[in-house]
Amino acid sequence: MSNASIYDTPEYESLRDQLGRFIAKEVEPHAAAWEESGFVPREVLKRMGAAGLFGLMYEEKYGGADSDAMTNLVFAEALSQSTFAGFIITVLVHTDMASPHLHHAGNAAQKDKYLKKVIAGELITAVGITEPGAGSDVAGIRTTAKRDPGSGSGAGSDDWVLNGTKMFITNGVHADLYFVAAKTGPGKRDISMFIVEKGTPGFTVGRALKKTGWLSSDTAELIFDNVRIPAWNLLGEEGRGFYSVMKNFQTERIALGAMAVGHCQQALKLTLDYVRQRQAFGGPLWDQQVIRQRVAMLDAKTRAARAFMYHCAWRVTQGHDIVQDVSMLKALTGELVNEVVQTCQQFHGGMGFIRETAIERLWRDARVLAIGGGATEVMLEEVAKRY
Incomplete structure (x- = not known):
């Protein structure tokens, strides 16, 4: 079956070939063992980052390629030639579902701190939106983030305190950096996004979830119990997270x-x-x-x-x-x-x-x-x- 099209340019074919070689060498021979262990080894993800595959749409100054949505689609489609979807979704959550929050909404200081390591595969990301009672209905989330007046250092720098539970979070167990949605006001869409690092006190992985498929991707319940983060960790504008x-x-x-x-x-x-x-x-x-x-x-x-x-x-x-x-x-x-x-x-x-x-x-x-x-x-x- 030939799928040749006007989108099969030499540049796109080169990217497809690069990913095809990586999958043949680094994924298909080993991924059955990852299905048993329930996660993709970090060293494999670091090799993808080192090969320049984790920042196609991101700025060159952070190690990205400054490419467009077409190139990113070629990447996602070529990656999906693997028959191990757990590996595919582990990567795509990092590249297309979690880290874009930092790329689109992060300020210069936040990008300087994290984005280069995200692109290099040194920090793996996850996004915390879905909850036990809210999936496709994002406005129905119940996790909250409340200011603690006077708790921060400097004027207008009150800490935020997060409370709630997230469910079905891909990369939830093994990620280093989480972008978490929380209610910050009384309105249904008064939602803000926050950066939460692994190891922050009060933030725990409740349990790793066993799934029917995607066995080599780790999926987790996340618990936020009075998780205190500085005002600096607000990602984008307050109330614009939805x-x-x-x-x-x-x-x-x-x-x-x-x-x-x-x-x-x-x-x-x-x-x-x-x-x-x-x-x-x-x-x-x-x-x-x-x-x-x-x-x-x-x-x-x-x-x-x-x-x-x-x-x-x-x-x-x-x-x-x-x-x-x-x-x-x-x-x-x-x-x-x-x-x-x-x-x-x-x-x-x-x-x-x-x-x-x-x-x-x-x-x-x-x-x-x-x-x-x-x-x-x-x-x-x-x-x-x-x-």
Whole structure:
């Protein structure tokens, strides 16, 4: 299956090749062990940082590449050629979901302190938004941050005190730096973002969560019990965190769309290889018309979704409002990947249900892509209310 397009420039192909070599050497031979341990080793992430892969959209003075959203999408899609989604999401949370909060809203002092180390992979990041009672409904969070008057040093430098619980936080156990959303006022959207370092007194990992898929990504419950942080740790403007989260959701959802498309491509490749060699009813399964036609239709849908995904990224580079487009993309790809992977698993027969096969792992890992980062139903509502 050829997916050549106008987006396959020499620069993009070079980035894809670089990531392909990294995945072949550093990920695929070892990631089964990471599935058992439940996390990606830090030294692997540091090697990605050293290779310049963690700061494609960030400023050169911090070690970034000053690239655009198209380049970042190429990165996310190429990364998603791995069949180990736990590794993929560990990286994408760091590059596309957590650290963008620092890049977009951080002041010069905050970037000077953290961003170079984030890009180098010396500090791994996580973002704390989801709670036990608030997922896609960001305005429903209950974690609070309250000023403690007179507690800071200097005028207007009151400490903040955080209390609450976050849930389903990817990189939650092993991250070094957390960007945490908390209510700072009485209004539903009076939310601010804060920088919280690992080891801050009162901040603990409640438990590591066991998941159906994404086994090599660590996912945790985070507890904030009277966590005192200085005023300096406020990220961006007070009370504007809700809008910061909404802005960063667009980057996150394009990355998740890329992850879904990558899974579709890998599932189809695995299935073509399998049905061409698997003998049944006097010949290879590929001789069965129903299988050939179903694979062809799934490939067509995947190529269409990929083209729309690149269209969304291109619109970002042009400065357009992309909320409706990206919501469509997230809903479309989250459902499509489950259709593609489940059908491909079906064509593998009994082998598709055996643990440790790539298609079975893709089947488990794909399910959450219709839930995480904005459930399909929420995304469709975002689309509909913009007509």
